[in-house]
Amino acid sequence: SQQGEEDPQALSIQEGENATMNCSYKTSINNLQWYRQNSGRGLVHLILIRSNEREKHSGRLRVTLDTSKKSSSLLITASRAADTASYFCATDSGGNKLVFGAGTILRVKS
């Protein structure tokens, strides 16, 4: 079973625009992570936010976490065509066992 649900399922934007993806989960967590996947290949780790953190930045990425609402958002600023991929949130409730959502497919048009 999957814990998280990403919203939207698919997102299409123009290059240079910002992309926002949301993730909701059900149980308490130690941390939440975001991954990118290109063309059904391996997952690339983007950013990790711990349960006691509210916001984190990494380059063009901004992640927020609201544990009271059990939700997180990933913002990609000034998107590029190379950002086209599937994005997954994954929760870790202990032991580094990740529970993934179904993902958001992002398409950035040039």
Add this chain to the structure above:
Amino acid sequence: DAGVTQSPTHLIKTRGQQVTLRCSPKSGHDTVSWYQQALGQGPQFIFQYYEEEERQRGNFPDRFSGHQFPNYSSELNVNALLLGDSALYLCASSLAGLAAYEQYFGPGTRLTVT
């Protein structure tokens, strides 16, 4: 510094057969986790190996088994293959400990069962 490697890249098997997938973790990592990703879905946790023992297991039948070797590499075995076992199988490595560590994923093995 080699990342996580998996072999083979692609595999085609027939229903009822058995398959073995292999994974070498990132240098310095001691924990290996396996995930199954069906088309259009997120990865699902199969099991995790640490110190050559299965430490955690997801909701998968006993047809799925694994092994970890002293050099931390790992194998995933699936017996009596079903059509529904067709998926991308991902291996991830990490370093055990109380703190949260990001997991490094391999490129995956695409298994097709016909």
